[in-house]
Amino acid sequence: DELYPSGLYWNISVQSADGTFLVQPTAHFLFVPNGHICGVLGPSGAGKSTTLNALGGSIPPQSSLSVNGNITYYDATSETKTTGTINSGSVAWLQQHDSFFSMLTVKETLDMAAFLELPHLIESQRNARVQSIMESLGLTKLQDRPIGDPTTRHKGGLSGGEQRRVSLARELISNPKLFIGDEPTSGLDSTMSEKVIRLVQKMVQERDIPCLLSIHQPRSSIFRMLDEVLLLAPGGRVCYHGKSEKAIGYFRNLGYECPEETNPAEFLVDLVSIDVEDQSTSIQDEIRIIKLFEAFQEYQQKRRHKLSSMPPITAVAVEDCSTTSSRGSRRRFHIIRRFGRLLLRSWRQNARNRKVNILRLLASAGNAMLFTTIFKSIKKGVFTAKSVAERVSMLTFGIVNMSMIALLKTVDLFSKEKPVVQREQLRLQYSSLEYLFSKSIAEIPLDAAFAAVFTTVLKMTSGIRTGWRALTGTFALMTVAGASLGFAIGAASPSADVALSSSAMIMVVMMAVGIINPSGVDLSDPPPLLVRALKQISPINYAVKALCLSEYKDAEFGIDTGGKPVNIFSRARIMMRDLPKMGGLALVKNGNQVLQELGLADETYAGVMKQLGVLSLVNLAISLIGLQTKNSGLSQKC
Numbered sequence: 001d002e003l004y005p006s007g008l009y010w011n012i013s014v015q016s017a018d019g020t021f022l023v024q025p026t027a028h029f030l031f032v033p034n035g036h037i038c039g040v041l042g043p044s045g046a047g048k049s050t051t052l053n054a055l056g057g058s059i060p061p062q063s064s065l066s067v068n069g070n071i072t073y074y075d076a077t078s079e080t081k082t083t084g085t086i087n088s089g090s091v092a093w094l095q096q097h098d099s100f101f102s103m104l105t106v107k108e109t110l111d112m113a114a115f116l117e118l119p120h121l122i123e124s125q126r127n128a129r130v131q132s133i134m135e136s137l138g139l140t141k142l143q144d145r146p147i148g149d150p151t152t153r154h155k156g157g158l159s160g161g162e163q164r165r166v167s168l169a170r171e172l173i174s175n176p177k178l179f180i181g182d183e184p185t186s187g188l189d190s191t192m193s194e195k196v197i198r199l200v201q202k203m204v205q206e207r208d209i210p211c212l213l214s215i216h217q218p219r220s221s222i223f224r225m226l227d228e229v230l231l232l233a234p235g236g237r238v239c240y241h242g243k244s245e246k247a248i249g250y251f252r253n254l255g256y257e258c259p260e261e262t263n264p265a266e267f268l269v270d271l272v273s274i275d276v277e278d279q280s281t282s283i284q285d286e287i288r289i290i291k292l293f294e295a296f297q298e299y300q301q302k303r304r305h306k307l308s309s310m311p312p313i314t315a316v317a318v319e320d321c322s323t324t325s326s327r328g329s330r331r332r333f334h335i336i337r338r339f340g341r342l343l344l345r346s347w348r349q350n351a352r353n354r355k356v357n358i359l360r361l362l363a364s365a366g367n368a369m370l371f372t373t374i375f376k377s378i379k380k381g382v383f384t385a386k387s388v389a390e391r392v393s394m395l396t397f398g399i400v401n402m403s404m405i406a407l408l409k410t411v412d413l414f415s416k417e418k419p420v421v422q423r424e425q426l427r428l429q430y431s432s433l434e435y436l437f438s439k440s441i442a443e444i445p446l447d448a449a450f451a452a453v454f455t456t457v458l459k460m461t462s463g464i465r466t467g468w469r470a471l472t473g474t475f476a477l478m479t480v481a482g483a484s485l486g487f488a489i490g491a492a493s494p495s496a497d498v499a500l501s502s503s504a505m506i507m508v509v510m511m512a513v514g515i516i517n518p519s520g521v522d523l524s525d526p527p528p529l530l531v532r533a534l535k536q537i538s539p540i541n542y543a544v545k546a547l548c549l550s551e552y553k554d555a556e557f558g559i560d561t562g563g564k565p566v567n568i569f570s571r572a573r574i575m576m577r578d579l580p581k582m583g584g585l586a587l588v589k590n591g592n593q594v595l596q597e598l599g600l601a602d603e604t605y606a607g608v609m610k611q612l613g614v615l616s617l618v619n620l621a622i623s624l625i626g627l628q629t630k631n632s633g634l635s636q637k638c
């Protein structure tokens with residue numbers, strides 16, 4: 001009953017670069033008291049998300065928006081006023097879709113959130129916080145279950161409703177000052193939607209914080225759960241803000257009666273919607289909205305006597321969010337421990353992905369055996385001239401196979417975990433460099449292990465000349481290069497689908513420019529500039545070159561006599577029979593000549609491997625820039 005109750009006060013406007021209002025200012029402050037849920041209603045494009053983004057201090061990536069005005073939390077007990085933004089951990093943000101590291105258990109997920117959100121607490125305090133939030137959201141029984149991937153719904157994973165509860169727990173771990181949900185019920189059936197809102201209600205009441213939820217077409221039962229309603233017309237014009245149970249009466253007084261048995265939420269949204277298909281109706285709709293907007297301004301003016309009894313909010317110094325954010329303390333938090341936790345999380349996500357790992361193992365061993373069967377001339381113990389072209393083909397297919405698997409796996413995993421990483425980076429919990437570095441290190445052992453399986457089987461079953469170390473080293477580095485290309489594609493793509501389809505296209509191009517013609521290269525007719533440029537960025541190009549250099553360098557041809565002794569004339573005859581008769585490799589005498597015909601005479605194995613390493617680093621740098629750019633788009637503003 002205080003004159004000036006605790007809660008969130010705001011009066012803001014949001015304008016696009018051309019000056020258009022996406023959210024219009026109101027005559028006076030709008031207010032949501034602590035422990036209340038305010039439903040943000042309005043037709044599509046009215047400005048609901050923009051309002052929430054502005055209030056939460058996060059503006060979408062494409063932002064060229066300017067936010068003006070005041071957003072203040074008032075605490076009546078201590079009579080303090082502060083601002084807060086998502087980066088300071090003071091805003092909980094329940095997203096439309098849940099995103100997690102799918103292989104982590106519920107407890108591991110919340111432990112990680114507590115570790116990142118609450119660096120100032122000691123381990124036992126963080127554990128206590130995790131236990132208490134799991135209890136209040138009914139997650140204790142599920143704590144050892146893996147979250148699972150909502151798209152593939154793997155065995156043992158959580159249901160959609162259970163995942164929402166984990167999202168809620170993760171958002172509330174840091175004791176936020178404001179709870180925001182942008183369409184938190186979208187994609188859920190009506191029963192589940194009700195359950196989610198009920199849980200949110202319980203949590204915001206328990207924590208005594210204000211809550212704003214945009215809800216698309218809430219059913220009557222959900223509307224009844226809302227304490228307040230903020231009704232927005234297109235252009236972010238506030239046409240009503242106040243108690244939900246008073247909304248229908250308010251519009252009745254303005255001459256708009258809600259028909260009986262009509263969902264009040266639908267009635268309200270219809271009042272501020274514009275029928276864009278019918279021009280005459282749309283003009284009438286616009287006139288009605290202007291009237292409603294002006295009526296609300298007047299309504300606020302009339303209620304002013306109440307507000308004027310409070311000290312004007314702007315007169316009190318409001319802390320600047322850039323100085324109050326715990327950015328500094330987060331950054332100071334022990335970097336090595338944080339890096340260790342990120343590394344462990346990536347490792348668990350990779351190593352526990354049993355289905356993918358078994359498939360990779362089978363593909364690595366199976367393809368090596370398949371290649372040995374196809375390229376029969378590469379026999380053990382003898383390097384015949386007949387096998388020259390087949391060796392190039394076999395090594396090329398091997399490289400394409402391993403890099404394709406590494407790239408697709410990385411793009412898939414990276415795109416799925418990107419929303420989680422962006423959420424954490426928006427809260428300034430670690431840098432993109434830390435994430436990429438830890439992820440790369442966590443993935444290298446597994447990638448190298450699969451490369452080792454492939455090369456071991458290849459070495460055991462075929463007569464490949466390259467030594468085991470060079471073979472495994474090249475394939476392992478190629479796998480890392482494929483993965484780093486996957487990171488770059490994943491970071492630059494707006495969604496998982498775009499990343500997957502573009503990686504297939506990019507791979508085809510990398511293959512086309514990377515493979516070496518096994519019948520020799522015409523050095524007198526160099527490829528066009530574009531192809532030469534693409535070769536420079538194709539990891540396949542470097543890996544194939546490296547393997548050819550290792551396979552042919554100083555190799556002398558022998559003959560396959562099937563173990564029978566043969567005289568010198570027969571040897572010469574078999575040798576002549578085996579030599580390639582056509583193309584650039586025709587009548588080559590030894591491995592060095594093969595390298596010359598393939599255009600590799602001036603290259604060295606070490607030099608090419610270095611280039612492959614540099615390319616991997618460049619791809620990692622591109623991923624870093626991609627992640628940074630996306631995060632800076634989610635800039636925080638007061």
Ligand SMILES: Nc1ncnc2c1ncn2[C@@H]1O[C@H](COP(=O)(O)OP(=O)(O)OP(=O)(O)O)[C@@H](O)[C@H]1O
Nearest residue numbers: 016022043044045046047048049050062063064065
């Ligand atoms: N960065 C921007 N620059 C210019 N216009 C923008 C920008 N972001 C959003 N808009 C426009 O602002 C208006 C409000 O968008 P907003 O996403 O807030 O609507 P919404 O009410 O949440 O819609 P929906 O219910 O469909 O999600 C839209 O017309 C949108 O096109």
